[in-house]
Each structure stands twice: as C-alpha cells, then as structure tokens.
Amino acid sequence: MKKLLLFTIVLFGPISLYAQEHSHAGGAALTYPDIEGYLTLKTDLHIHTVFSDGNVWPNIRVMEALRDSLDAISLTEHLEYQPHSTDIPHPDRNRAYALALEEAKEHGLLIVPGSEITRSEPVGHSNAVFISDANKLLADTPEKAFGEAKKQAAFVFWNHPAWYAQSPTGNPILSDFQKERIKNGELHGIEVINSIDYAEESLAIALENDLTIMGTSDIHGLIDWDYTEKGNSRPITLVFARERSLKSLREALFDGRTVAVFNELLVGKDTYLVPLLKASIEIRGARYIEDTQVLELWLKNISSSDLLFENQMPFTFYTDPSIFEIAAGATHVLRVKTLKRLPSLQLQLKALGAYTAPKQHPVVEWDIPVEE
Numbered sequence: 175m176k177k178l179l180l181f182t183i184v185l186f187g188p189i190s191l192y193a194q195e196h197s198h199a200g201g202a203a204l205t206y207p208d209i210e211g212y213l214t215l216k217t218d219l220h221i222h223t224v225f226s227d228g229n230v231w232p233n234i235r236v237m238e239a240l241r242d243s244l245d246a247i248s249l250t251e252h253l254e255y256q257p258h259s260t261d262i263p264h265p266d267r268n269r270a271y272a273l274a275l276e277e278a279k280e281h282g283l284l285i286v287p288g289s290e291i292t293r294s295e296p297v298g299h300s301n302a303v304f305i306s307d308a309n310k311l312l313a314d315t316p317e318k319a320f321g322e323a324k325k326q327a328a329f330v331f332w333n334h335p336a337w338y339a340q341s342p343t344g345n346p347i348l349s350d351f352q353k354e355r356i357k358n359g360e361l362h363g364i365e366v367i368n369s370i371d372y373a374e375e376s377l378a379i380a381l382e383n384d385l386t387i388m389g390t391s392d393i394h395g396l397i398d399w400d401y402t403e404k405g406n407s408r409p410i411t412l413v414f415a416r417e418r419s420l421k422s423l424r425e426a427l428f429d430g431r432t433v434a435v436f437n438e439l440l441v442g443k444d445t446y447l448v449p450l451l452k453a454s455i456e457i458r459g460a461r462y463i464e465d466t467q468v469l470e471l472w473l474k475n476i477s478s479s480d481l482l483f484e485n486q487m488p489f490t491f492y493t494d495p496s497i498f499e500i501a502a503g504a505t506h507v508l509r510v511k512t513l514k515r516l517p518s519l520q521l522q523l524k525a526l527g528a529y530t531a532p533k534q535h536p537v538v539e540w541d542i543p544v545e546e
C-alpha cells in the first residue's frame with residue numbers, strides 16, 4: 175500500500191488517488207439507444223458469486239457491471255447449491271445482495287435482490303428477482319419456494335430451459351410444473367439466451383405463454399475471461415423502463431418490455447425490437463452523388479451490436495450486395511440506385527441478426543428526407 179502511494183505521488187503529483195472518489199469506468203462499455211417513451215436499461219439478472227458456486231466476491235460483480243456500463247444487476251445465488259459452505263457458512267442468504275449494495279451505492283448501479291431456486295428437472299432452475307428476503311425462499315418443495323416468491327411479489331423467470339444437463343435433446347420441455355406456475359402467476363419470464371447459448375424453442379415458449387424474454391450471462395468466473403477476452407460481450411437483457419429506478423425496472427419486466435442481447439443477436443417482441451433497431455441506426459446524411467440518381471446514405475450504428483441487414487426495397491445498391499453489415503459504432507455509406515431523384519426515401523431493411531419469433535426477422539423502416 176505504501177509503495178503504491180509513493181508511486182502515485184511520483185507519477186501524478188501530490189494528490190493521492192485514494193483521496194478521490196473511486197470509479198470503475200472503462201472496459202467494454204455497452205451502449206444501446208433509448209426508444210420512444212422509454213429508457214433502455216442494460217441489465218444482467220443472473221450472476222453468481224462465492225455465496226453459491228461463483229468464484230468472486232460480490233464487489234467484483236459490481237465493478238464488472240460498471241465497466242460494462244450496465245444499469246442493473248442481480249446476484250442470484252443458488253439457494254440449494256452451496257459448494258463453498260465449509261468456508262462460507264452463509265447463514266443469511268441476503269448477504270451477497272448486501273455486499274453488492276454497499277459497493278454500488280456510490281456508483282448509481284441498481285442492485286436487484288434475487289436468488290436462484292435450484293432443482294433437478296422437470297422443475298429446473300428459476301431466478302426470483304425483486305424478492306424481499308431470500309432466506310424465506312428456502313423450502314422443502316419447489317411449490318412452496320415459488321409460492322413464497324409470489325408472496326414477496328417477485329418477478330420469476332425460468333433459467334436455461336434448454337440446458338442439456340437437464341434436457342439432453344438441448345430443447346426446453348415445458349413441464350406440468352411450469353404450466354401450473356404460469357397459470358398461478360408464479361412464472362413470468364424465460365431465458366432465451368443463457369451464457370453463450372440461444373434456444374429458439376425457448377423463444378417459442380415465451381411467445382406462446384406471454385413470458386418476458388430474458389438474456390443473461392449466468393457468470394460464475396470473470397466476465398473478462400469468460401466473455402470479453404474471447405471476443406464476446408456479456409449477454410444482457412435490455413429493459414425498456416419509464417425511469418431509471420428499481421420500481422420502473424420491475425414494472426417493465428412484468429410488462430414484457432425487453433430485448434435479449436448477445437453480441438449481434440437480438441431477440442425480442444417486435445413492439446420493442448423494431449424501435450430499438452430503428453433508433454440504433456442514425457441517419458447522418460442523405461445526398462445524391464452529383465449528376466446521378468445514386469443516393470448516398472450515411473448510416474451510423476450507435477449500438478454495441480454489429481447489425482446485419484438485407485435490402486427490402488425495390489431499389490438495388492450501387493456498392494453493396496443486398497446483404498450488408500454495419501459494425502457496432504461504425505458509419506456505413508449505403509448507395510441506393512433510386513433510378514430517378516426522390517425528395518425522400520423510405521429505407522426498408524430486414525435485420526438478419528434479430529429475431530421476433532423463431533426464424534423470423536423484423537423489417538425496419540426509416541423515412542429519410544433527401545438533402546438538396
């Protein structure tokens with residue numbers, strides 16, 4: 175500590191870094207635009223620490239979330255799986271939440287109290303978030319655990335329904351247990367993306383049962399090692415909330431206002447996915463090349479996902495083939511052969527990395543006035 179302080183003084187002058195408010199900015203900050211009427215909150219509501227089978231202390235999870243520029247996280251420790259209990263007896267199951275809250279309070283990161291209800295199939299694993307007391311979720315039957323979660327007005331989602339350890343075909347099986355929970359208003363969401371895995375069959379279940387579409391990292395190790403260093407971003411759920419608050423976040427989850435994201439994959443109901451994609455492309459210019467009928471569009475992708483598009487217009491492109499990509503953060507000049515000079519163009523593109531249903535991509539439209 176002393177050595178480091180001396181080093182600091184030499185390099186940065188007499189002001190010690192310890193005297194300043196500490197920050198955890200940097201890393202792979204994720205950005206997604208707001209959509210009309212809502213703020214876009216970046217969340218990861220499935221995370222583990224040493225308080226179940228994860229490998230890090232809760233404050234590290236907060237720092238990772240800040241580096242990724244998330245708005246909210248939940249530490250969802252397995253209630254029934256406690257491999258570190260010899261070293262960490264863990265009498266209070268709210269402890270990981272309390273420690274995260276302490277680290278987060280000066281950074282404005284929202285911490286959602288949560289737990290993972292952990293059973294073998296056909297019950298499987300589910301996260302209860304926005305709980306008031308994790309200890310009370312410890313129950314001898316899963317029915318009681320879900321009943322208690324409902325009593326605490328928790329938002330509950332089914333984790334990794336397609337996990338091959340529990341469903342060897344790699345396909346989710348909606349059991350009588352889950353059907354009963356949905357009927358009772360005790361199950362409200364489903365992960366369609368868990369860690370690096372996407373299951374379109376889980377998306378089908380979400381749409382058929384009106385469950386909220388979720389994507390989570392389910393991180394046990396380090397985000398940097400498991401995702402960033404491998405060239406991936408952590409999977410997240412974008413939640414469209416009226417305000418940046420726990421209350422608004424909870425309301426939005428119950429209302430199904432989400433898009434699950436993993437790198438260039440975006441999965442959500444068209445009501446939210448289409449406006450998100452539309453807002454993700456900013457039109458930075460629209461001008462005809464002099465003495466031609468070739469319209470140049472400057473399209474900037476302001477999201478953190480590379481976006482793959484397919485032309486849906488009657489016009490063809492001058493430079494690109496009908497399928498082209500705009501990388502995250504990049505500006506692409508699209509040249510459209512409109513055959514005659516138009517005062518405005520309705521740009522119509524199908525987003526091939528985005529899914530509103532299994533095998534179904536949304537078509538996004540931008541009304542673009544052409545500059546003189």
Ligand SMILES: [Zn+2]
Nearest residue numbers: 290299333334
């Ligand atoms: Zn699990």
Ligand SMILES: [Zn+2]
Nearest residue numbers: 220222290392
């Ligand atoms: Zn988990």
